[in-house]
Amino acid sequence: MNLVLLGAPGAGKGTQAQKLVADYGVAHISTGDLLRAAVKAQSELGKQAKAYMDEGKLVPDQLVIDLVKERLQADDAKKGFILDGFPRNTAQAVTLDAELESMGIKLDGALLVDVAFPVIIERLSSRRTCRSCGYTAPAGTETCPRCGGEMYQRDDDKPETIAKRLDTYKAQTAPLIEYYGGKGILIKVDGDRPVEDVYVDVKKELGL
């Protein structure tokens, strides 16, 4: 099971990934987590990434790809992986395809957790994030269930910025749906339902 996860911020794709990881032992490769971990570990790639982040710049694609490639070498990734947060646009998807091919790895599917924008806006504005590990939970959660860190509302999840993020998502990520659709590996599930119902569909679509 080698998957790319697609879906707007707040669509619940991370939750579905965590469930697949728990049940099937595949690696959940979140590029946000990878970057945070590399920076914390002060690895060579982490130091490079930090320099960009400190300047408020986007980390270059190649650096993210290098981190992903490093992560794919780990034992758990050999059973399968779920890429979360990358690729974000078609150019990155093309690069990823080339890199995976050179590693002899085949992408089995692009899983799209589909949720209408008004629902996304409602969900995101009530979302809180852990300052330490990036875990997300609904408003009212004061401490992180994963690491005990402090939960806060990211600027990104404030109503005024959500609309902008969704515009960016639509412009950049929506073409990926077409890209993977064209390759015949797009798997679309309706994400506007309880988590467990979505998961039943995900497993069915993946033949699990």
Ligand SMILES: [Zn+2]
């Ligand atoms: Zn945490």
